[in-house]
Amino acid sequence: MEFVFNSEYQVREVQAAPYASSLIEGHRDFGYSLETALADIVDNSITAGASEIRITAITSSDTPHIAIVDNGSGMAESELVEAMRLGAKNPTHTRLRKDLGRFGLGMKSASFSQCRQLTVISRKDGDDTCAIWDLDHVALKNDWSLTIIGNPTKLTHYPLLTSNGTAIIWEKLDRLLGDASPPQGKSIEHANAELVKAERHLCQVFHRFLQGSKPRISLYLNKRKLRPLDPLCSDHPATQKDPEEIIPLSKGNVRIRCHTLPHHRKMDSEYWDELAGPEGHVKSQGLYIYREDRLIIAGGWLGLTRQTELTKLCRIAIDIPNTMDTDWKIDVKKASAQLPPQVRERLKRIIERFVGTSKRTYSARGKKLVDEDLHPLWNRVQANGQISFKPNLEHPVFSSYANQLPDNLKDGFYRCIRLVGSGLPIDTLHTELVGNPEAVVSAEAETEDLRDLVNSLAETLLQNGVSTDAISNIMQANPYLRDNWETVTDLLLEFLGKK
Ligand SMILES: Nc1ncnc2c1ncn2[C@@H]1O[C@H](COP(=O)(O)OP(=O)(O)OP(=O)(O)O)[C@@H](O)[C@H]1O
Ligand SMILES: [Mg+2]
Incomplete structure (x- = not known):
């Protein structure tokens, strides 16, 4: 319903502007971490056409700070004042292609999530300009007046800018380093761990800008040039x-x-x-x-x-x-x-x-690995909706050994082998495979055990009319023999040499 200003409703308007002190504090908690906050600032540098972006994090000095410096287009004073405004741009407006921004908020909310003092120094066409949001100052005055530094050349961080571009400086890093000044012990360790995480994040988030024979940007963290980390592994021939x-x-x-x-x-x-x-x-x-x-x-x-x-x-x-x-x-x-x-x-x-x-x-x-192997050591048995693995008692290595045993020991031998099969630690295997599958490997083969296996297998195959040339191919189908292929080849040559 639209209210009309008539006497019947007694409609009037009062000013209910937000309190600067509380609203600006609220902008600290958009859920940024150090890594997402840094990425948001790098977004702005890329949109501003920067080809080089340098992040420096000084966490263990008396004046800890993080600076993000780019060689992009830079801003004139009027542009900088607009940029410092919360909601600098309307999210519904169409952006240029390749513009990474949307809300007109990122630079401020990302910075405030990490620090209480945001200084921006920018140089455009050789002219320097500088503005500061200091949350303590805003809280004290409870208004939105931005501090402008008329002559930034005297600022400690001024030398960070060496060409046209923008330097974003975060000081009073209370979120990262706590309130103690100078920071020490655990908070420095914590900050360093966060920086390690941030490095990986930046390498991945901007990998398309960092890769190729002519990368679109060079990105540095504490003087280290970041390498692209392509999560799709696109350049690997086996992808x-x-x-x-x-x-x-x-x-x-x-x-x-x-x-x-x-x-x-x-x-x-x-x-x-x-x-x-x-x-x-x-x-x-x-x-x-x-x-x-x-x-x-x-x-x-x-x-x-x-x-x-x-x-x-x-x-x-x-x-x-x-x-x-x-x-x-x-x-x-x-x-x-x-x-x-x-x-x-x-x-x-x-x-x-x-x-x-x-x-x-x-x-x-x-x-396939189990079924295609002509003489598997293990059989995969599927019955009543369940799958189990049993040692293949008919495998030549078992039967040829059993044949050398007196009758009264044969049963005992087969019982031992069956016991090994039913005692397979399925639950442990499952846990290990879920937790760290690449680390689960077959136990290293003893040469003498391999010799028994190769000899008995080769003997059986020859008895079944398999040619000597084909034996090697058949053996390769066995994953266990394949994993030990070098030794197996030697043993097979030795066996065939004696024939
Ligand atoms: N490094 C920079 N170089 C030049 N201009 C910048 C730079 N950083 C910010 N700006 C200007 O400040 C404006 C506000 O930046 P901010 O990150 O707050 O919002 P945004 O990028 O427009 O949108 P979003 O909230 O989605 O990030 C930008 O639109 C841009 O015009
Ligand atoms: Mg932005």
Whole structure:
């Protein structure tokens, strides 16, 4: 209902402007961490056309601070004053392509989440300008007056700017270092741990800007040049990339591409761990959503399917333009999004197909290894909906040994072997495989044990009319022999030499 200013309703208006002191404190708690806050500031530098961005974190001095300095377009004083305003830009306005911003808030809310004093020094066309938001000052005055420094050349941090560009400086780092000044002990350790996390985050979030023969930006953290960390492992020859699928929508195209990471044996273990990240591969599978090439969601299926061990190598890249921000409900931190209904349905079908294939490949692979082996040491037995593994008592290595035993010991021998099978520690194996599957390996083979196995197997195969040339191929189908292939080849040559 629209109120009209007439005497019947006695309508009038009073000013109810927000209290600067409380509102600005509220802007500290948008849920940023150090890593998301830094990424938000780097977003601005990229949008401003910077090719070099340097982050310096000084945590253990008397004047701890974090500075983010870029060589982008810089701001004139009037632009800087606007930029410092909370809600500097209207979120509903159309942004230029490649603009990583949306709300006109990021620089302030990201900074206040980490510090109580934000200083911005900017140089445009050779002119310097500087503005400061100090939360203690705002709280004291309870108004929105911004401090402008007419002559920034005298500021300690002034030398950070060496060309056109912008320096964002965070001081009074109460969230990161606590209130004690100078910071010490635990708070410095905590800050360093946060910085390590932030480094990985930046390498991943901006990997598309950092990679290629001519990277779009160089990004430094405490003088260290950050390397791109591509969670889709796109450049690895063993990564499987499905063809791109496009969902055309009224506000632009959504591009989807399914990636299957290489099996851990096909890649350097350090790289494998780096890709797994602190949460591991199972938790890192899922959707990787890029907004204008900047990663905003890293992993998880947004409720479309479950994260399972069998699908841990599945990662799907989704590219969206900044024209769809409202449909995807992008938040200020650029760290969360929701799937629009039209995308959700289509994506659900893509995921079902993709993870379905992956699950089938894995299960088939496991089964094949047992079934295709001509003389397996273990049998996979499926009955009444249950799967168990039993030693294959008919394996030549067991039968040839049993044949050398007197009759009264044969039963005992087979009982021992069966006991080993029924005592297989399934629960422990399961726990270990879920927790750290790559670390679970077969026990190292003793050469003498291998010799028994190779000799008895080769003997049986020869008796069954298998040619000497084919024996080696058959043996290679056995995963245990394949894992010890070098020794097995020597033993086989030795055996055949005696024939
Ligand atoms: N490093 C920078 N160089 C040049 N201009 C900048 C820089 N950082 C911020 N600005 C200007 O300040 C404005 C406000 O930045 P802020 O991060 O608060 O909001 P935004 O980037 O517009 O949107 P969002 O809230 O989504 O980040 C930007 O739109 C830009 O015009
Ligand atoms: Mg921004």
